[in-house]
Amino acid sequence: MGRQGPTEEVGDLAKPKVALWPGPPIYIALLHYPVYDRQERVTATALTTLDIHDVARLARTYGLKGFYVVTPLQSQQTLARRLIDHWVTGRGAAYNPTRMEALSLVRIADDLEAVVTGIEQEEGRKAKTVATTARRYAGSRSFGEIKKLLSKRGGAPYLILLGTGWGLTREVAEGADYLLEPIGGKGYNHLSVRTAAAIILDRLLGGVAR
Amino acid sequence: MGRQGPTEEVGDLAKPKVALWPGPPIYIALLHYPVYDRQERVTATALTTLDIHDVARLARTYGLKGFYVVTPLQSQQTLARRLIDHWVTGRGAAYNPTRMEALSLVRIADDLEAVVTGIEQEEGRKAKTVATTARRYAGSRSFGEIKKLLSKRGGAPYLILLGTGWGLTREVAEGADYLLEPIGGKGYNHLSVRTAAAIILDRLLGGVAR
Numbered sequence: 203m204g205r206q207g208p209t210e211e212v213g214d215l216a217k218p219k220v221a222l223w224p225g226p227p228i229y230i231a232l233l234h235y236p237v238y239d240r241q242e243r244v245t246a247t248a249l250t251t252l253d254i255h256d257v258a259r260l261a262r263t264y265g266l267k268g269f270y271v272v273t274p275l276q277s278q279q280t281l282a283r284r285l286i287d288h289w290v291t292g293r294g295a296a297y298n299p300t301r302m303e304a305l306s307l308v309r310i311a312d313d314l315e316a317v318v319t320g321i322e323q324e325e326g327r328k329a330k331t332v333a334t335t336a337r338r339y340a341g342s343r344s345f346g347e348i349k350k351l352l353s354k355r356g357g358a359p360y361l362i363l364l365g366t367g368w369g370l371t372r373e374v375a376e377g378a379d380y381l382l383e384p385i386g387g388k389g390y391n392h393l394s395v396r397t398a399a400a401i402i403l404d405r406l407l408g409g410v411a412r
Numbered sequence: 413m414g415r416q417g418p419t420e421e422v423g424d425l426a427k428p429k430v431a432l433w434p435g436p437p438i439y440i441a442l443l444h445y446p447v448y449d450r451q452e453r454v455t456a457t458a459l460t461t462l463d464i465h466d467v468a469r470l471a472r473t474y475g476l477k478g479f480y481v482v483t484p485l486q487s488q489q490t491l492a493r494r495l496i497d498h499w500v501t502g503r504g505a506a507y508n509p510t511r512m513e514a515l516s517l518v519r520i521a522d523d524l525e526a527v528v529t530g531i532e533q534e535e536g537r538k539a540k541t542v543a544t545t546a547r548r549y550a551g552s553r554s555f556g557e558i559k560k561l562l563s564k565r566g567g568a569p570y571l572i573l574l575g576t577g578w579g580l581t582r583e584v585a586e587g588a589d590y591l592l593e594p595i596g597g598k599g600y601n602h603l604s605v606r607t608a609a610a611i612i613l614d615r616l617l618g619g620v621a622r
Contacts, residue, residue: 240508252462256607262600298450300602385614390472392510397466397610400603401618404595404611 225352227267227325227359228407231317232257232395234273238368247367249278251285256396257364258304264407267359268324269307270317279310286310314363314374321359329361333378334402335369336391342381345405351380352406362402366395435562437477437535437569438617441527442467442605444483448578457577459488461495466606467574468514474617477569478534479517480527489520496520524573524584531569539571543588544612545579546601552591555615561590562616572612576605 232253235246254271261269271282286308288294295302311317314331321329332348352360363370363378375381384391385401393401442463445456464481471479481492496518498504505512521527524541531539542558562570573580573588585591594601595611603611 252604256604259600259603260607263595263603300600303600304602385473390469390510390513392514393469393473393610394462394466394606396604396606397470400607400610401614404614405618408611408615 225354226357228265228352228362229268229270229317229321229329229359230257230261230266230362230364230399230403231270231272231311231314232364232366232399233314233370233374234271234275234278234366235313236371236374237365238371240368242368244371245367246273246275249273249281250366251281253366253396254282254285254308255301255305257399258308259301260399260403261307262304264403266307266403268309268321270309270311270320272311272314272317274312279312282308282310317361321361325359327358329359330380331361331363331378332380332382333363333370333375334382334398335365335375336384336393336398337369337375338384339372339375339381342383344383348380348382349406362406364395364399364402435564436567438475438562438572439478439480439527439531439539439569440467440471440476440572440574440609440613441480441482441521441524442574442576442609443524443580443584444481444485444488444576445523446581446584447575448581450578452578454581455577456483456485459483459491460576461491463576463606464492464495464518465511465515467609468518469511470609470613471517472514474613476517476613478519478531480519480521480530482521482523482527484522489522492518492520527571531571535569537568539569540590541571541573541588542590542592543573543580543585544592544608545575545585546594546603546608547579547585548594549582549585549591552593554593558590558592559616572616574605574609574612 234249236244237247239245249271258269273279286305289298289301289305309320311320318329363374365374382402385393385398444459446454447457449455459481468479483489496515499508499511499515519530521530528539573584575584592612595603595608
């Protein structure tokens with residue numbers, strides 16, 4: 203297929219030029235409450251540790267300033283803290299420094315309000331919230347519209363909201379400043395929150411030529 | 413923010429129009445061997461059941477014809493079969509039909525050769541392979557180039573290769589018909605294979621306006 207021979211770079215992990223996202227500071231939050239369960243009841247879901255790893259690595263990849271794990275359950279917060287400590291200051295940090303880099307972005311919060319307050323303290327401005335959902339609601343914005351917002355310099359910080367379980371409740375979705383359209387797909391719309399987060403961040407913040 | 417009130421559609425899971433991918437049949441394979449471990453030794457990794465779920469749901473979302481889980485380890489194949497049977501023909505099928513739909517795309521194979529043979533039997537043509545990697549190799553193709561190939565009607569089937577662990581070996585990467593450029597990112601390149609698969613499929617096959 204005309205593949206060329208190897209160069210000096212062959213086999214190295216690709217290191218793209220470090221380019222900070224030029225727009226406003228962007229945060230992401232993974233909500234374990236309030237979300238729907240499969241019967242559309244409002245529930246608090248359990249942590250999935252792989253979600254924390256995956257979304258932290260995405261947050262690092264796309265230059266986000268912070269990743270909030272949101273749960274009101276103290277036992278779950280303890281679990282999350284133990285995981286983060288292991289990789290950020292514990293034995294995991296030496297074992298795998300790239301995980302440390304990613305997991306050092308993680309913060310823990312009781313609820314969405316605490317996230318908004320935390321960002322306001324850090325940035326001196328209230329964040330605009332962007333809810334994501336696989337459901338179709340009126341007034342949702344296209345990926346293109348939200349991408350444009352996120353690239354404006356000097357604006358307010360943004361906070362992207364992800365729901366675990368069967369997704370963010372209608373109250374959270376409709377209470378956000380912006381609601382992002384569903385990812386869509388060929389007649390099927392049941393991705394894991396990890397992979398949905400990947401697609402959403404890549405569409406909104408991915409700088410690679412398409 | 414000028415969000416409009418709810419319409420009839422509110423709260424429904426978004427059901428985009430069913431539109432089959434217009435190009436050639438596309439398959440994906442998740443290789444557990446041969447891949448690198450963190451010391452760059454060639455190894456066989458253990459299955460991660462969430463990977464199977466996540467990639468199956470992605471395969472269904474992006475209209476792929478099949479998803480091969482590749483491992484030479486018989487104990488791991490048994491584990492994968494048990495998982496698939498549970499969701500496709502067992503109790504899981506009634507519990508969660510959308511998982512059945514996704515997991516019914518999964519096949520199991522001993523090695524890459526068996527995958528290629530399987531697709532050739534199904535399609536009557538040998539598949540062109542597209543290797544994906546976070547490493548930079550000479551002669552890799554851009555997402556745009558590969559996207560164009562995958563949209564040509566009447567062509568050969570394509571097989572996208574994903575590596576677990578620390579990625580596909582150089583032999584597999586360089587032995588493929590095409591090698592896709594790394595996802596890139598802001599100076600950080602350590603995504604999970606699940607989230608990398610999501611971004612790759614969305615960039616290559618996502619039909620949503622950007």
